[in-house]
Amino acid sequence: MAEAFGLILRWDRELSVIVMLSLQVTLSAVALACLIGLPLGALVGAFRFPGRGVITVLLNALMGLPPVVVGLFVYLMLSAAGPLGVLGLLYTPTAMIIAQTILVTPIIAALTKQVVEDLHGEYAEQFASFGVTARTRVAALLWDARYSLLTVALAGFGRAVAEVGAVLIVGGNINHVTRVMTTTIALETSKGNLQLALALGVLLLGLAVVVNAGVMALRVSAVRAAYA
């Protein structure tokens, strides 16, 4: 066991490539998912329109999308035999970002919807009395809920950084190209190197702690700045 952690503590170039790619893929996917999911969730949360119930149920259900199914779907799209095959994106980090974006967007949207809906309950009367436009309304709700939405983004990050099923299929776990933390853990487990796999798992957990702590620090300093 000590030997496995020793391997990790030595921190060679191989390992840093894997860790950096994990972060790159997952952070990009979460950023894209926020770009789509935040406005989408805010719209559904702040307005009443026909079909709203259906969309809500759908978003909530899609939070449980199995990564393997997402991976398979993206594979079939990006495969040379698939409709988007000409793009040549299969087995690239971009394919992994696409898969994780699909996986995370419903989570961001569904949770944003809930946060915005609760906040909208408090703001509705003011919005109505000032005759605020729809656009401003969404922007104001998202801005005022920004700290809660940070937690929403972190939930998405947690889901994406931990999944292996989707990135394994669309990335192919190619050494130095598409190998990330989770696929390395799966590979080392299948090689029977259980201690190394576990040590990598602890490292992944540490990475998640660092990202979460970073966001928390950002939030604390932002709040201080706001009241300074």
Place this chain on the structure above:
Amino acid sequence: MLRRHLLSLALGTVLAFGAGTARAQEFILVQSTTSTQNSGLFDHILPIFQEKTGIEVRVVAVGTGQAIKNAENGDGDVLFVHAKAAEEKFVAEGHGVSRADVMYNDFVIVGPADDPAGVAGMNDVVAALSKIAEAQAPFASRGDDSGTNKAELRLWKMAGIDVQAASGGWYRETGSGMGATLNTGTGMNAYILTDRATWIAFGNKGDYRIAVEGDAKMFNQYGIILVNPEKHGHVKAEAGQAFIDWVLSDQGQAAIADFKVDGQQLFFPNAGG
């Protein structure tokens, strides 16, 4: 503000990757199997090839069944697997140009030290499987249509045993790769058919040892095929063929023979044989 930041971050990353792919040197994609990857063979031979030609080889390691499917979809330039009948069918259907023998190793049956079916030391694999079935001792199968899985099912057929009837009982299909099946099988005291290379390189052997080996029926031949560029226009035929030519050359064959784990040679080159 926050959104603008996120947008630029996302676009920046995507663009960075796009640029990265455009800049990358020439590479080919090889659809191959877990046994070659998990044993470390590729880590040994690919740097030698890249040094010589400047061509980077990217390996997707999955079961032979999935590797062939992926190659049929055109997702790969070269297919490097071990299921001769399926490979010949792949070529006959026009998905591949031609098939060449590369190397072989052999399958072994590994089992727990207490040997519940009493097969340790046997070298007649059909008789050994019959004994395992008779004793209803647990047997872990890949169950994933891989080359190893096909070989195993062929051996059961020779023994005249209908394993499907015992599926879920003493015959247990893990539906996963060789390493995962070894992890699962050793955990439930089951006998497991594995290629020798994966077994020697496997790091979680516990009290397991090789019970049955040395039967010519457990011969495991690897073949290499260029995916047909006439069927899939984007196949990098020239670079792919360069890799195949190198693997079959004296230098490539020597590199395969040189690869050892714990002092044991894992694959035996037999191109042109």
